[in-house]
Amino acid sequence: MKAIQVSFDEKLLARLDEDPEVKKLGRSEVMRRAVAIYLRRRRSDAIRDAYRRAYGDRKKRDDDLSGWANEGTWPAE
DSSP states (O other), X not given: OOOOOOOOOXXXXXXXXXXXXXXXXXXXXXXXXXXXXXXXXXXXXXXHHHHHHHHOOHHHHHHHHTTOTTTOOOOOO
């Protein structure tokens, strides 16, 4: 692991240090977990936004696909 330096407001740091999980696991572990959660959420948000951009405008999508419903045929049995 690589050590880094992070600055915190004194009140925020005091609140962090009061947390039972921080007391048990230490600041570094809790911060690693928090960053991992943050990055997963950002990735999930980016994927969701990409889907919305691609498929979000239902009216436009329906207009783009109109007329194709009867084009497909099932093979005769």
